[in-house]
Amino acid sequence: MATIELYRAFDFRTAQDWEWTITEAIQNRITIEGAGNKQNFSGSFSYLGIDRVAGTVTGTSFFQNNAEVYRVSDAQLDAGRIAQFARNELDTQQTYAYVLSGADTVIGSAGNDFLNGYGGIDTAVYRGTAASYTLRGSDSSFAVTGAAGSDTLINVERLAFTDKHIAIDVGANDNGGTIYRLYQAALDRAPDLAGLGYWMDRLDDGANIVDIAAGFMSSTEYARLYSGVTSNTDLVTKYYSNILERAPDAGGLAYWAGLLDSGKATAAQVLDAISDSPENIAAVAPLIANGFEYVPYG
Template sequence: MTSTITAYNNFKLNMLAPHEMGGGTPIGQPTLTSTQVTFITTTGRFDVYGTNFSINPVTKDLTGTANRVTYSEGGIVMAEADGLGLTSAQVLKISQSSSMVEALIDAILAQDTVFRMGNLNDFMEVGTGRDVVYGGGGVDTVIIDHSWGSKTKAQYEIKKQADGSFTVSNKIDHVTLHDVERVQFSDGVVALDTAGIAGQAYRLYQAAFDRTPDSGGLKYWIDKMDSGQGLFGVAANFIGSSEFQSAYGSLSNLGLVDQLYKNILGRAAEKGGLDFWVGQLDSGAMDRATVLANISESAENVALVAPAIDGGIWLI
């Protein structure tokens, strides 16, 4: 049996410390029909769907088969688990537990599990075993559990697969990530969106300053872009920096484009390209930040930088 767990609305799924997710503690007795059980908690409600539910009138223990569970806060579903197939014995064990949320998570994780994130900036913590995580919209972060000791990047191997997914693994853990932008270890974060914001920021930083980006500075600008600042806005900040001005500020438009080609693409500008970019600058159709960003994001530069970042970008 393979279960699917989905998070919504910035809800953080923490599979290793479920008490940190919220969920609260049950208030009073659950209400039920033969196909649905509802637990009201101090923070929301759990709805358990399945078949043959019943409560022992003496012990108050719950039995039945559970196929799906949702957790809601304020009438909004924050997380759900589907395809569970929990047996009556497993449901009984959960109902007898002093921590229902943790017991439920334990039962789910005993199966092969697929995790799906929602469409905002979602977080999920995973640990030992073999998991598959599908990101949604926004900037999704998978946290490699370090509640039982540090889990550093050096302890794991990160590989990009042919389908664009990434695997993060060692001898114990193996996580496959689809459309997940960040992986957080105990000592830092790896940005996997090399075709997205992180890759754009890295290329632009290297293009502007003709050097490998320093991790702290790169993280600052990636955070800015994650928060909504555009590529051209970051390019304008780089253009205005003392480092850029000391290297390029005194150059004419012709001299600037010629030097950008040499520093970014590692070659002299071809006549057609040189004439085009200089013409754009001289006419005022583009400013220097726009030319910098466009050359940085050219197919030629994307291919040149790819070997350095295809396995992810390390951020402190």
Template sequence: MTTSPLPNAGYQVNVVSSDKAGNATASFNSATFTVANSAFQGGTAKDDVIKVTTANGGHAIDGGAGRDTAVIAGKFADYKVVKETWGYGVTDKLGSGGHDSLINVERLQFNDVNVALDIDGPAGQVYRLYKAAFDREPDPQINYWIDRVDHGLQLEDMAKEFMTNQPEWDRMYGKTPSNADFLTNLYAHVLHRGPDGEGYAFWLNALDTKIATREHLLAFFSESPENQLQVIGSIENGFTYTPFGA
């Protein structure tokens, strides 16, 4: 059995063999082991900045709670970042940096760019909403929105700002579209399909009766399982951005 580096802790592996039909053919067995790597780096319950201090790889960084950033002295192009079972793996493609694993680490900082790994958290929400609103990949200004969401901006408030005094939004949806036109365009630009009858009727009634606002629908469509499935291929291994103010 091979695995990316694990955090220092005790582990138990449970094993049972089975045939191709899924029938167990041997009794249950287990083995325990302990990882005690001197190169292990752990975070706290706060927002930590963890500098990766070893040069040869082969160790784990566990950020713990909070929004944590791992710092690697090198350029992003010289490394490969890939989603793994537990967090992300970072592999040096050129030198002797080896392979490290990042667990409970939300951001990765290189010399030239940052990588957002929290695709199920604030950064992922910002990316999806940006793409949902304008039906395209985000431009460099995504760093501004990530910073604001990191500091408390709610997704619906971000959606409302995207819809207000934005020429690009007006070109796609019109300056004063009816609820019906707005909803039809929402299906087209976010989900890339025509409306389904039952769903369209439900949301149109919600808009007409003011049960839901347009910014609520934009944020809801953005975070819908259907849209997340469309976007995941672009961000499953994280996505690069320049930190706001850098």
């Protein structure tokens, strides 16, 4: 769960594959330099011989021509593995992927940045209100444009502005989009912001999506909405009406009702399956393509 802050416009696709020389190696700091570039590592280190280091890297700063480009803090990285990355050329992306493998916070510069969150549920922080930026999603990236410039984001799931939070992980297999669709499917209404934050947090933490569907089904709101259902055929018909906004086709009705009647599927599994069907994904996509607001849980 590291924090990376950029001080100059930066592109995470830029290689940092220079021939480094160790210029400092003490108990709490290691410095490597090469070709006008410098990388400082802070933490707690021990040295096991020539070119061998052990310990923990808690932070690092990268400089070009003595100007700081970015700084990573709040890290917990294996110093030996970082040393391996530093020794090997052509491994910039593997290095970033390791350093930013958790739920990280990314703070861009005042320029045009290309930000990659790599693994985990990552949040990009902006020092302005959401209304002062334009948000636009595409199939492969997300653009955030403000007065200071435009950032391109990949593998970043959430945005934090001074006044609100926006989820941009809205694709078919993304946590944010999955929860938004399921919330709307289960309760036949637009999700409330706090509820989105709660259920997204559950899914981010590894909860099973069918268990989350069952959680919606245990609510009094769901019970009221489906109070007139007396059979599995009625339930599937109601799901089609509330989720897909149409009557069920004969084949679909027979299939889902048959699974429920035979005990081969639970109502929560059917709810999740119809919610995440290609038809519903396509129907909801325009509503959330440029992200949606939520209130973080906790």
